Amino acid sequence: MNAERVELAIVGAGCAGLSLAWHLLDAGIDGRRMVLIDPRTSYERDRTWCFFEVWPHPFEHLVTHRWERWRVRAPGGPWVERGDPEVPYAHLPADAFYGSVRARLAAAGVSLRLGVRAGAIDDDGRAARLETSAGLLEATLVFDSRPPLGDRSREVSLLQHFEGWEVLLEEDRFEPRSAILMDFDVPQTGRGAHFLYVLPFERRRALVEATWFSPDPPGDWTLHRESLRRYLGSARCSLVHRERGVIPMTTEPAATRWSPRIVPIGLAGGLAKPSTGYAFLDIQRHSAALAEDLAAGRPLAPRSRRSWLSHLQDDVFLEYLSRDPPAAAVAMVGLFERLAPDLTARFLHDRVSPRERVGVMRAMPIAAMTGALLRATPRWIRRKMPA
Ligand SMILES: Cc1cc2nc3c(=O)[nH]c(=O)nc-3n(C[C@H](O)[C@H](O)[C@H](O)COP(=O)(O)OP(=O)(O)OC[C@H]3O[C@@H](n4cnc5c(N)ncnc54)[C@H](O)[C@@H]3O)c2cc1C
Incomplete structure (x- = not known):
C-alpha cells in the first residue's frame, strides 16, 4: 500500500x-x-482545566477566572482557608x-x-x-x-472520577472570593474518599463537582448525581454545563x-x-x-521530567489513600493547614526542591506514611527489576 x-x-x-x-x-x-x-x-x-499558576504557560490569556483564596475541609472538621495572590487557582475552559x-x-x-x-x-x-x-x-x-x-486494571489501584455541573441559581448562595478545592464533609460511601469541589464564579453561578478517589469505576454515575443534588438541596437552578472524567491514579x-x-x-x-x-x-x-x-536537533526526552522522589512520594501517598481513605482525606487537609500556601500550590504541581519535599513529608502523619512506604517498597523494587 x-x-x-x-x-x-x-x-x-x-x-x-x-x-x-x-x-x-x-x-x-x-x-x-x-x-x-x-x-x-x-x-x-468537554472539560475545564484548573490549576495553580505555579509555572508560566502560553494560555494565560484564555484563563477566564482566578481565585486568590481557596478552602478545604476534613470530614466533620472546620474550614481551612488559605491564599496567595502570586499563585492563583486558574480556570480555563x-x-x-x-x-x-x-x-x-x-x-x-x-x-x-x-x-x-x-x-x-x-x-x-x-x-x-x-x-x-x-x-x-x-x-x-x-x-x-x-x-x-x-488493560491497566491490574496495575491501577485507584481512579479519580468526577461529574461536574455548572449551575446558575435563582438566589445568592456561593462565596465567589474563594474556591472550594476539597470538601470532605459530605456523606462518605465507603468506596474510597469522596469530596465536593466548588468553583464559585459569582454569588449565583458555580461549577460544582462530585469527586471520588476510588478503587471502583464510576458505574452509572448515580452516586455523583445524588451527591450533587444533595449539595444543591432545594435551590432552584438551571444547568449551564456538565462534564465528567475518569483519570487513573497510578x-x-x-x-x-x-x-x-x-x-x-x-x-x-x-x-x-x-x-x-x-x-x-x-x-x-x-x-x-x-x-x-x-x-x-537534540534527542527527545522519552517521558515526563518528574523526579523519582516525586514518584516515590506519590506512590506512598496512593498506598495510604487506598488503605485508609478517611485518614488520607484528613492528611490532605492537614497539608493545606500546615504548609505555606505557595508551597502547597507548588507541591501539587511538583515545583518543589528536594528540601521542600522533605518539609511536605514532615507535615504528613509520620507513622502512617512510614507504613505506606514499607508497603510500597516491594512494588518499587519489582518495577526496577528487568521483566
Ligand atoms: C473532564 C476532565 C477534566 C479535567 N480537569 C483537569 C484539570 O482541572 N486540571 C488538570 O490539570 N487536568 C485535568 N484533566 C486531566 C487532563 O488535563 C486532561 O485529561 C487532558 O485533556 C489530557 O490531555 P491528552 O491530550 O492526554 O488527552 P485528550 O485531551 O483526551 O486528547 C486525546 C485525544 O486523542 C484522540 N484519540 C482517541 N483515540 C484516537 C485514535 N485512535 N486515533 C487518533 N486520535 C485518537 C481523542 O479524540 C482526543 O482528542 C481533566 C480531564 C478530564 C477528562
Missing part, C-alpha cells in the same frame, strides 16, 4: 496534541511540517483553548485532519508507519496521545508505544500527577521541552 509521507505526525488533537503543535510553532518549526489526526469531528467544551489553538494552527498551515482514526503503529527503523482510517502515513516522528494501550508506567520515532505525550505519556490528576501544566512543560529539543 502506498503511504503518504509526512514529517511530524501528531496522533490525537486533544490537550496534548494541540499544545504540542502550539509549542512547535513557538519554537519556529514550520506548520506545514505537521499533521494532526483525531477521530472527533467537532470540538466543544476547554472550548476557549480548542478555538484559540485551532485558529493559530490554521493560520500556520498545519494540517488538522478530523474524523480520522489512528490504528496500528510500527517503527521499522527508518520511519514510523501509522495505519489510519484515511490511509497509511509514514512519518519521521510520531507523537502519540491516544489513551494508553492494554505511578505505574503506562503501556506506551515508545521508540526512537514514536513518542507518547499527554496522559499516554504519564503526564497526569498520580496523586491529584493535574496534567495541564505538565503537558505544557513537556510540550515546550519536546519542541525545544526538536528545534535544536
Whole structure:
C-alpha cells in the first residue's frame, strides 16, 4: 500500500496534541511540517482545566477566572482557608483553548485532519508507519496521545472520577472570593474518599463537582448525581454545563508505544500527577521541552521530567489513600493547614526542591506514611527489576 509521507505526525488533537503543535510553532518549526489526526469531528467544551499558576504557560490569556483564596475541609472538621495572590487557582475552559489553538494552527498551515482514526503503529527503523482510517502515513516522528494501550486494571489501584455541573441559581448562595478545592464533609460511601469541589464564579453561578478517589469505576454515575443534588438541596437552578472524567491514579508506567520515532505525550505519556490528576501544566512543560529539543536537533526526552522522589512520594501517598481513605482525606487537609500556601500550590504541581519535599513529608502523619512506604517498597523494587 502506498503511504503518504509526512514529517511530524501528531496522533490525537486533544490537550496534548494541540499544545504540542502550539509549542512547535513557538519554537519556529514550520506548520506545514505537521499533521494532526483525531477521530472527533467537532470540538466543544468537554472539560475545564484548573490549576495553580505555579509555572508560566502560553494560555494565560484564555484563563477566564482566578481565585486568590481557596478552602478545604476534613470530614466533620472546620474550614481551612488559605491564599496567595502570586499563585492563583486558574480556570480555563476547554472550548476557549480548542478555538484559540485551532485558529493559530490554521493560520500556520498545519494540517488538522478530523474524523480520522489512528490504528496500528510500527517503527521499522527508518520511519514510523501509522495505519489510519484515511490511509497509511509514514512519518519521521510520531507523537502519540491516544489513551494508553492494554488493560491497566491490574496495575491501577485507584481512579479519580468526577461529574461536574455548572449551575446558575435563582438566589445568592456561593462565596465567589474563594474556591472550594476539597470538601470532605459530605456523606462518605465507603468506596474510597469522596469530596465536593466548588468553583464559585459569582454569588449565583458555580461549577460544582462530585469527586471520588476510588478503587471502583464510576458505574452509572448515580452516586455523583445524588451527591450533587444533595449539595444543591432545594435551590432552584438551571444547568449551564456538565462534564465528567475518569483519570487513573497510578505511578505505574503506562503501556506506551515508545521508540526512537514514536513518542507518547499527554496522559499516554504519564503526564497526569498520580496523586491529584493535574496534567495541564505538565503537558505544557513537556510540550515546550519536546519542541525545544526538536528545534535544536537534540534527542527527545522519552517521558515526563518528574523526579523519582516525586514518584516515590506519590506512590506512598496512593498506598495510604487506598488503605485508609478517611485518614488520607484528613492528611490532605492537614497539608493545606500546615504548609505555606505557595508551597502547597507548588507541591501539587511538583515545583518543589528536594528540601521542600522533605518539609511536605514532615507535615504528613509520620507513622502512617512510614507504613505506606514499607508497603510500597516491594512494588518499587519489582518495577526496577528487568521483566
Ligand atoms: C473532564 C476532565 C477534566 C479535567 N480537569 C483537569 C484539570 O482541572 N486540571 C488538570 O490539570 N487536568 C485535568 N484533566 C486531566 C487532563 O488535563 C486532561 O485529561 C487532558 O485533556 C489530557 O490531555 P491528552 O491530550 O492526554 O488527552 P485528550 O485531551 O483526551 O486528547 C486525546 C485525544 O486523542 C484522540 N484519540 C482517541 N483515540 C484516537 C485514535 N485512535 N486515533 C487518533 N486520535 C485518537 C481523542 O479524540 C482526543 O482528542 C481533566 C480531564 C478530564 C477528562
